[in-house]
Amino acid sequence: MAENRKSAGRERLILQHWRVFRRSFLSLLSSPFRTCLTLAVIAVSLAVPMTFYVLYLNAAMVTARLNDTCQISLYLHRELPREKAEAFTERMRSDPQIRTVRFIPREEGIVEFSRLSGFAEPIRYLAENPLPDVLVVTPAEEIVADQNAAESMLRRLNALEEVEQGKFDLMWVKRLKGIASLMRNLAISLGIMLLAGVILTVANTVRINVMYHREEIMVMKFFGATDSFIARPYVYSGILLGFFGGLLAWWVNEFFVLCASYIVNELAELYGEKYEMSLLSFWETSAVVVVSILLSVVATKLTLMRYSDR
Amino acid sequence: MIRFEQVSKSYVGGFQAIQQVSFSIAKGEMVYLRGHSGAGKSTLLKMISAIEQPSLGRIYFNGEDITRLTRERIPYIRRQIGMIFQDYRLINSRTVFENVALPLEIEGYRSEDITKRTNAALDYVGLIDKSGYFPLTLSGGEQQRVGIARAIVHSPRILLADEPTGNLDPEMSAEILKLFTVFNRSGATVLLATHDSSLFSLKPCRQLVLRRGKLVADEPAPAAAPARETREARHG
Numbered sequence: 001m002a003e004n005r006k007s008a009g010r011e012r013l014i015l016q017h018w019r020v021f022r023r024s025f026l027s028l029l030s031s032p033f034r035t036c037l038t039l040a041v042i043a044v045s046l047a048v049p050m051t052f053y054v055l056y057l058n059a060a061m062v063t064a065r066l067n068d069t070c071q072i073s074l075y076l077h078r079e080l081p082r083e084k085a086e087a088f089t090e091r092m093r094s095d096p097q098i099r100t101v102r103f104i105p106r107e108e109g110i111v112e113f114s115r116l117s118g119f120a121e122p123i124r125y126l127a128e129n130p131l132p133d134v135l136v137v138t139p140a141e142e143i144v145a146d147q148n149a150a151e152s153m154l155r156r157l158n159a160l161e162e163v164e165q166g167k168f169d170l171m172w173v174k175r176l177k178g179i180a181s182l183m184r185n186l187a188i189s190l191g192i193m194l195l196a197g198v199i200l201t202v203a204n205t206v207r208i209n210v211m212y213h214r215e216e217i218m219v220m221k222f223f224g225a226t227d228s229f230i231a232r233p234y235v236y237s238g239i240l241l242g243f244f245g246g247l248l249a250w251w252v253n254e255f256f257v258l259c260a261s262y263i264v265n266e267l268a269e270l271y272g273e274k275y276e277m278s279l280l281s282f283w284e285t286s287a288v289v290v291v292s293i294l295l296s297v298v299a300t301k302l303t304l305m306r307y308s309d310r
Numbered sequence: 311m312i313r314f315e316q317v318s319k320s321y322v323g324g325f326q327a328i329q330q331v332s333f334s335i336a337k338g339e340m341v342y343l344r345g346h347s348g349a350g351k352s353t354l355l356k357m358i359s360a361i362e363q364p365s366l367g368r369i370y371f372n373g374e375d376i377t378r379l380t381r382e383r384i385p386y387i388r389r390q391i392g393m394i395f396q397d398y399r400l401i402n403s404r405t406v407f408e409n410v411a412l413p414l415e416i417e418g419y420r421s422e423d424i425t426k427r428t429n430a431a432l433d434y435v436g437l438i439d440k441s442g443y444f445p446l447t448l449s450g451g452e453q454q455r456v457g458i459a460r461a462i463v464h465s466p467r468i469l470l471a472d473e474p475t476g477n478l479d480p481e482m483s484a485e486i487l488k489l490f491t492v493f494n495r496s497g498a499t500v501l502l503a504t505h506d507s508s509l510f511s512l513k514p515c516r517q518l519v520l521r522r523g524k525l526v527a528d529e530p531a532p533a534a535a536p537a538r539e540t541r542e543a544r545h546g
Contacts (some may be wrong), residue, residue, distance in 0.1 A: 012418040019415070081531035085531040216401045222359065223460075226382070 017232070024236035034205070035241075041201045042245025046292055047252035049191030050280065052183050054257050059180030060276050070144045072154060072168040074135040078106075080162055085133045088162045092135060097153055099137040106131045132164065195295060202241060202299035207235050210303065231304045236299060242296030246289030254279060311337040311468060311499050312358060317362060319353055319523075327353040328364070329523045335501060337467075339496040343503040345520035351503035354520070355470045358501070360384045360393050372467065389417060392461030392498075392502035396473035398453045400445040406456050407441040408431070413464040431459040435489060451482035458489050468499040475506055487513055 028035045074092075076085055082105070089103045104112075109131040137157070143149045154168040210217065217230055224261040259279035268275040280288070312335045319328040328350045335341055343351050356362040357369055360376050369376050376387055392413075400409050405439055411428045419427070435455035444451055454474060455457045471490065475483035483506065491513055494500045502509070510517065519527035 014416050015420065016415075095452070185499050215399070216403075219401060220416065221385075221413065222393045222399075223387065223416055223464075224385040224387075224391075225416045226385045229385075254372060307538065 016229075018233045021236050024233045025240060027233070028237060028240055032137060037249055038201060038205050038241055039245050042198050042241060042292060043248035043252050043295075045047070045194040045197045045201070046246060046249030047256070048194055049187050050253040050288060051256050052187035052190060053243060054253065054280060055260075055284045056180055056187055059183055060177060062275075062277065063177050063180055070139070070150075070164055070168075072137045072139065072157065074157055074163050075165045075167075076133045076135065076162050078132045080133065082133070084162065088160075089135060092137060097140050097143055098137050099140050102136040104134040106133050106134060109134055112142060115202065116254035132233045139222060195291075198245070198292065198295045199299040199302075202238055202296045205241070206300045206303040208307075209237070227304075231301070234300050234304060238296035238300035239293055242293035243289060245296070246292030249292065250280070250285050250288060311335050311339070311372060312501075313368075314354075315368040315370070315464075317369060319350075319356065319357065319362060319366045320365045320525055326523050327467075328357070330367070331523075333518055333525060333528055335499060337499055338497050340490070340500040340513075341412045341502070342515065342517040343501055343520065344505065344510075344517050345503075345505070346505055348522075349505075349522055350523040351505075352430045352472055353437045353523075355393075355472050355501070355503055358468075358470060359393060360387055376528075389413070389464065390467045390496070392464070392466035392469040392473040394454070394457050394461045394469065394475040398445070398457045399451075400453055400456055400460075402445050404444075405438060405441065405450070406443050406445065409445065409456055410441075410459045410463050412460060417464060418535040431463040434462070434492075435459045446459040450477050451479075451485065454478060454482075454486055455489070456484065458493075462493055462498075466498065468501065469493060471500070471502045471504075473504055473506075474502065475504065476511065480508065483509065484512055 076088070080088075085105075086103065089101055092098055092101045106129050110123065110129045113131065114123045139150060139153060143153055150168065154166055157163055158166045198288055220230055257277055257279055264275055314331050314333050317328055317331045318326065321328045327486055331354070331450060343354065345351050353362060357377075358371065360379055364377055367377070371387060372390070374387070377388060401412070404412075405427055411424050412430055414424045414427055429438060429441070432441050435458050437452060437455055437459065439458075440448065440452065448456065454477075456475075461471075469490065474490075475486055478486065487509055490500050490502060515531045516531040517527070518525060519529070
C-alpha cells in the first residue's frame with residue numbers, strides 16, 4: 001500500500017516536471033527574438049575561449065612534435081681523418097646528455113644534398129666534395145625541454161676540437177611555445193570573463209522573466225506553490241538556454257576552427273607539409289555543454305534567491 | 311477552524327494595522343468581516359494565509375500555530391485555503407481553464423483529475439462554455455466567477471474572499487454571494503471581507519466588525535443570538 005503511494009507520488013512528480021519542462025520550452029519558443037539573442041550571447045561567450053583553447057591545443061601539439069625532432073648538427077673539421085671522426089662519434093654516443101647520434105659521412109652528405117637541393121648537375125662538376133662529415137645529435141629529453149641546458153650543451157659541443165661548427169636553432173620553437181602559452185592564458189582569462197558574462201546574461205534574462213511574471217508568481221504562492229515549484233520553469237529555461245547555447249558555441253567554434261584549418265593547410269602546403277588542425281573531442285564538447293548548463297542553472301538560482309519572497 | 315489570540319500587526323513606522331484582535335471561527339461557518347477601507351480586513355486575511363506575520367499574538371489554523379510556520383510549511387497551509395480577490399488576480403496569459411486548474415497543478419494532480427475537477431468547478435460557476443477564453447475577454451462578473459472556480463477547485467477547507475463584490479454591480483454581487491452560500495452549505499468555512507452592507511441583507515450571518523484595526527463587534531447570525539460586543543464576551 002505504502003509502496004503504491006510512493007510510486008504514485010513519483011509519477012506525479014515526473015508528470016509535474018514534464019508539464020513544466022514543456023511549458024518552459026514553449027515559452028522560449030514564444031519569444032524567439034529574445035531567446036535567439038540570449039543564445040547568441042551565450043554562444044559567443046563560450047565560443048571565444050573555446051577557440052583559443054583549440055588554438056592552444058594545436059600549438060602545444062606542434063611544439064611537442066618539434067621537441068621530438070630537435071637535433072644538433074655538428075659539422076666536423078674537413079681535415080679530420082675518418083677514423084678520428086668515427087672515434088668521436090663513439091665518444092658522443094657514450095655522452096649521457098645525448099640520446100642518439102647519427103654519423104653522416106661527407107660522401108653520403110653530398111648525395112643527399114644533390115637530391116634535395118636541385119643542384120645535382122652543378123655539383124657533378126665540382127673538383128672535390130666541399131662538405132664535411134656531420135654528426136646529427138639528438139639531445140636527451142630533459143635537455144630539449146630546458147632551453148638553458150640546450151644552449152649550454154651546444155656551447156660545450158662547439159668547444160670540442162673535432163667540431164668546426166654546431167647548429168641548434170631553438171629560437172623559433174621558443175617563440176611558438178610563447179605563442180601557445182599566450183593562447184592558453186588568453187583562453188583562461190577570456191574564459192573567466194566571458195563565463196561571468198554567461199552568468200550575467202542568463203541572470204538578466206531570468207530577472208526580466210521573473211519581473212514579467214511577478215503577478216503570476218504571487219498568485220501561485222497564494223495557492224500553495226512551493227519555492228521549487230515556482231523556480232522550476234525558470235530553472236528549466238536556464239537548462240534549455242545553457243544546452244542550446246553550449247551547442248551553438250560548439251558549432252561556432254567548429255566553424256571557426258575549420259576555416260582556420262583551411263588557412264593553416266594552405267600555409268603548410270607551401271612548406272610541403274600537411275597539417276590537420278585537431279578539434280574538440282566529444283568529451284570536451286560535452287564538458288562545454290555541461291558547463292554552459294551549470295552556469296545557466298547557477299545564474300537562475302541566484303536570481304530567484306534574490307527575487308523570491310514570502 | 312481559525313483562532314486569533316491577541317493578534318496585533320504593526321508596520322515599520324509604527325502604523326498599527328491590527329490591534330489585539332481575538333476571535334474564533336468554527337468549521338463550516340460563514341462569516342462577514344466588515345469594516346471601512348483601511349480597517350485592517352485585508353491584513354487580517356493575509357495573516358490567515360501566512361502572507362503576513364503578526365507582530366504579536368497567535369493564530370491557529372486547524373489547531374496548528376501558523377505564526378510559527380517554517381517557510382517550507384507555508385505552501386501546505388495555503389493549499390487548504392481558497393482565496394478570492396477584489397481585482398480577481400487571474401493570469402491573463404492563461405485560458406480560463408488553465409487559471410482554474412492552477413491549484414490542482416500546484417498540488418500535482420493527474421491530468422484526467424485536473425480536467426474532471428476543473429470542468430466541475432467551471433460548471434459550478436456557470437462558465438463551462440468559456441473555458442477556452444482568456445480572462446481579458448470576459449466581463450468583471452465572469453472574471454470573478456473564474457476566481458471563485460479557481461478558489462474552490464481543490465476543495466479547500468476555508469474560503470477567504472477579499473472584497474469579492476467590490477468591482478461588481480448589485481445584481482452580479484448577489485450572484486456571487488449565492489455561489490459562496492452554496493459552497494458554504496457543502497461544509498466549507500467562508501470568511502468574506504467586505505464593506506458592502508447590502509450583502510448582509512441578502513444573506514445574514516455572523517459578522518466581525520473591524521474599526522481602525524480593532525475588533526469592535528462580533529455579531530452572530532441573527533437566528534442564533536443577539537449582537538454582542540467584541541469577542542471577549544465570546545471567549546471570556
